[in-house]
Amino acid sequence: xxxxxxxxxxxxxxxxxxxxxxxxxxxxxxxxxxxxxxxxxxxxxxxxxxxxxxxxxxxxxxxxxxxxxxxxxxxxxxxxxxxxxxxxxxxxxxxxxxxxxxxxxxxxxxxxxxxxxxxxxxxxxxxxxxxxxxxxxxxxxxxxxxxxxxxxxxxxxxxxxxxxxxxxxxxxxxxxxxxxxxxxxxxxxxxxxxxxxxxxxxxxxxxxxxxxxxxxxxxxxxxxxxxxxxxxxxxxxxxxxxxxxxxxxxxxxxxxxxxxxxxxxxxxxxxxxxxxxxxxxxxxxx
Amino acid sequence: xxxxxxxxxxxxxxxxxxxxxxxxxxxxxxxxxxxxxxxxxxxxxxxxxxxxxxxxxxxxxxxxxxxxxxxxxxxxxxxxxxxxxxxxxxxxxxxxxxxxxxxxxxxxxxxxxxxxxxxxxxxxxxxxxxxxxxxxxxxxxxxxxxxxxxxxxxxxxxxxxxxxxxxxxxxxxxxxxxxxxxxxxxxxxxxxxxxxxxxxxxxxxxxxxxxxxxxxxxxxxxxxxxxxxxxxxxxxxxxxxxxxxxxxxxxxxxxxxxxxxxxxxxxxxxxxxxxxxxxxxxxxxxxxxxxxxxxxxxxxxxxxxxxxxxxxxxxxxxxxxxxxxxxxxxxxxxxxxxxxxxxxxxxxxxxxxxxxxxxxxxxxxxxxxxxxxxxxxxxxxxxxxxxxxxxxxxxxxxxxxxxxxxxxxxxxx
Numbered sequence: 001x002x003x004x005x006x007x008x009x010x011x012x013x014x015x016x017x018x019x020x021x022x023x024x025x026x027x028x029x030x031x032x033x034x035x036x037x038x039x040x041x042x043x044x045x046x047x048x049x050x051x052x053x054x055x056x057x058x059x060x061x062x063x064x065x066x067x068x069x070x071x072x073x074x075x076x077x078x079x080x081x082x083x084x085x086x087x088x089x090x091x092x093x094x095x096x097x098x099x100x101x102x103x104x105x106x107x108x109x110x111x112x113x114x115x116x117x118x119x120x121x122x123x124x125x126x127x128x129x130x131x132x133x134x135x136x137x138x139x140x141x142x143x144x145x146x147x148x149x150x151x152x153x154x155x156x157x158x159x160x161x162x163x164x165x166x167x168x169x170x171x172x173x174x175x176x177x178x179x180x181x182x183x184x185x186x187x188x189x190x191x192x193x194x195x196x197x198x199x200x201x202x203x204x205x206x207x208x209x210x211x212x213x214x215x216x217x218x219x220x221x222x223x224x225x226x227x228x229x230x231x232x233x234x235x236x237x238x239x240x241x242x243x244x245x246x247x248x249x250x251x252x253x254x255x256x257x258x259x260x261x262x263x264x265x266x267x268x269x270x271x272x273x274x275x276x277x278x279x280x281x282x283x284x285x286x
Numbered sequence: 287x288x289x290x291x292x293x294x295x296x297x298x299x300x301x302x303x304x305x306x307x308x309x310x311x312x313x314x315x316x317x318x319x320x321x322x323x324x325x326x327x328x329x330x331x332x333x334x335x336x337x338x339x340x341x342x343x344x345x346x347x348x349x350x351x352x353x354x355x356x357x358x359x360x361x362x363x364x365x366x367x368x369x370x371x372x373x374x375x376x377x378x379x380x381x382x383x384x385x386x387x388x389x390x391x392x393x394x395x396x397x398x399x400x401x402x403x404x405x406x407x408x409x410x411x412x413x414x415x416x417x418x419x420x421x422x423x424x425x426x427x428x429x430x431x432x433x434x435x436x437x438x439x440x441x442x443x444x445x446x447x448x449x450x451x452x453x454x455x456x457x458x459x460x461x462x463x464x465x466x467x468x469x470x471x472x473x474x475x476x477x478x479x480x481x482x483x484x485x486x487x488x489x490x491x492x493x494x495x496x497x498x499x500x501x502x503x504x505x506x507x508x509x510x511x512x513x514x515x516x517x518x519x520x521x522x523x524x525x526x527x528x529x530x531x532x533x534x535x536x537x538x539x540x541x542x543x544x545x546x547x548x549x550x551x552x553x554x555x556x557x558x559x560x561x562x563x564x565x566x567x568x569x570x571x572x573x574x575x576x577x578x579x580x581x582x583x584x585x586x587x588x589x590x591x592x593x594x595x596x597x598x599x600x601x602x603x604x605x606x607x608x609x610x611x612x613x614x615x616x617x618x619x620x621x622x623x624x625x626x627x628x629x630x631x632x633x634x635x636x637x638x639x640x641x642x643x644x645x646x647x648x649x650x651x652x653x654x655x656x657x658x659x660x661x662x663x664x665x666x667x668x669x670x671x672x673x674x675x676x677x678x679x680x681x682x683x684x685x686x687x688x689x690x691x692x693x694x695x696x697x698x699x
């Protein structure tokens with residue numbers, strides 16, 4: 001049985017917190033291949049686990065304590081997250097195959113929950129000026145705590161996103177981004193790390209093949225209405241975590257989106273900021 | 287200056303000063319010339335018996351012309367009522383709701399209003415309306431509060447040689463900002479609004495406005511905000527003169543810095559500075575808050591107001607989702623997209639829609655929600671809205687225009 005020694009000291013040079021570091025020695029890896037072929041399944045899984053920890057260590061610069069995490073008050077989505085929480089200092093991507101299936105609705109609910117938790121404003125970057133404030137009110141979002149940015153060019157939009165993410169007073173940022181190159185994505189991540197803020201980005205499904213700096217990547221899939229005679233305006237969507245730091249298997253869950261004005265929906269509160277976030281978030285339930 | 291409305295009006299009280307100004311016609315010509323020299327062109331001038339009538343003529347009696355020309359009216363004494371007859375009711379300076387009610391009652395001109403006894407108007411619109419009408423026709427005195435111009439904080443530099451060099455321009459602006467800040471600091475004032483004007487050869491002066499939330503004398507900060515504005519600046523030629531003016535100032539906010547618990551103040555300051563930076567780069571109007579108006583037409587419900595607008599501390603709208611009779615989408619298309627919809631017979635319910643070349647079967651729908659409004663805007667809306675769910679799980683907000691029968695996609699949930 002081959003053994004691999006781990007040398008945790010190299011973390012300093014990368015600026016990685018020691019407590020979150022478990023880096024292996026490269027020289028040991030270089031020697032390893034001929035031995036790997038003789039590994040049993042057990043030792044392979046151990047090796048894979050070790051490599052995962054290493055990747056985890058270098059892909060997450062900051063060690064989060066559970067108290068820093070934010071519940072987004074959608075229990076079904078919370079349950080899909082690695083630590084059942086979103087951690088400030090990064091961004092979340094929602095991949096949406098087609099418009100109108102509820103992905104924007106869920107992502108905005110998430111952004112608002114985070115903004116309420118952080119006692120800050122929700123900033124919506126909307127170049128096309130199509131986000132409809134009455135629709136936000138429907139979701140329980142308080143317009144007096146929401147700022148809309150209407151940049152005229154992609155360059156201005158990415159500059160504004162970086163500025164907002166870099167400001168630690170920001171509650172949360174929400175933006176719909178169709179194209180995002182790796183360098184800009186990295187800038188967003190660094191800005192969020194600097195400001196310890198959270199960005200929520202809605203992206204087209206095609207972005208699934210792009211390299212992502214997001215801490216979590218959700219994919220939303222519509223679920224066809226099962227009962228045509230159902231008169232409530234609820235809709236069912238499937239949410240899949242396609243990437244999450246510290247989580248290796250895709251997880252999926254179903255979320256039922258209620259319509260607050262629907263008399264058949266029993267769980268929706270009003271939109272006052274003074275109410276508890278859990279009450280306001282109750283428009284989304286399983 | 288008009289204390290009630292936007293500052294686009296200057297009232298001059300000419301009572302008993304005719305011996306100083308001489309004849310009225312030459313005086314008006316002189317005024318137009320003075321305004322032109324100061325960059326105000328075209329202007330509208332009216333000499334009337336009352337201030338309110340003067341405002342009505344200058345704002346609503348203008349003749350549309352192809353050319354930008356100044357216009358003037360001299361209304362002879364005693365002829366006020368006759369000349370006011372044809373002006374629209376909007377020429378009655380006051381609340382917008384007055385005008386709406388007048389139109390609803392079929393009174394579209396001041397003449398129509400004057401034909402109905404004032405007491406009846408007062409019953410419906412209140413005493414203020416009666417007073418305003420009396421002021422308009424000269425039956426009631428109107429007191430004009432004097433205009434006290436603010437002290438002007440303006441510094442200019444004339445360049446020896448016209449230049450387009452960014453380094454030279456930046457250097458001058460930095461120097462001017464430091465001078466201005468020093469002056470403001472001495473008198474305990476901070477800049478809230480700054481106008482930087484570039485005078486170019488053979489071209490109109492170009493101004494940029496920097497708006498702040500908290501008064502400041504920090505020249506470096508102001509310079510940083512100017513740099514953000516510069517991205518949008520397109521000079522039309524070499525610059526011959528640069529001026530920097532603080533057009534709005536306020537007392538500086540003094541506060542002792544705290545060693546412990548500084549977070550609340552610093553957080554709000556950081557937030558304010560973020561908004562200032564965003565407004566400097568994107569434009570003030572592109573950093574905004576939304577307010578809802580109680581209007582049935584979906585496209586008129588939202589009012590946008592800049593976060594840096596000093597008048598924005600108004601009561602927030604109390605419109606909530608309970609105010610709407612049906613669901614409202616998350617996205618409302620700026621221009622409704624024409625779509626084809628197959629309807630069931632004889633119900634007329636939507637059964638299938640064609641959007642972006644795709645046929646989508648409608649499995650559920652909610653509606654119709656009839657919206658019939660806006661006739662007073664001259665843009666009558668008569669629509670039946672449906673929220674529809676397609677077989678692939680998409681929720682759309684579509685409507686049928688009842689006047690044409692055409693279907694449109696208006697929103698996406």
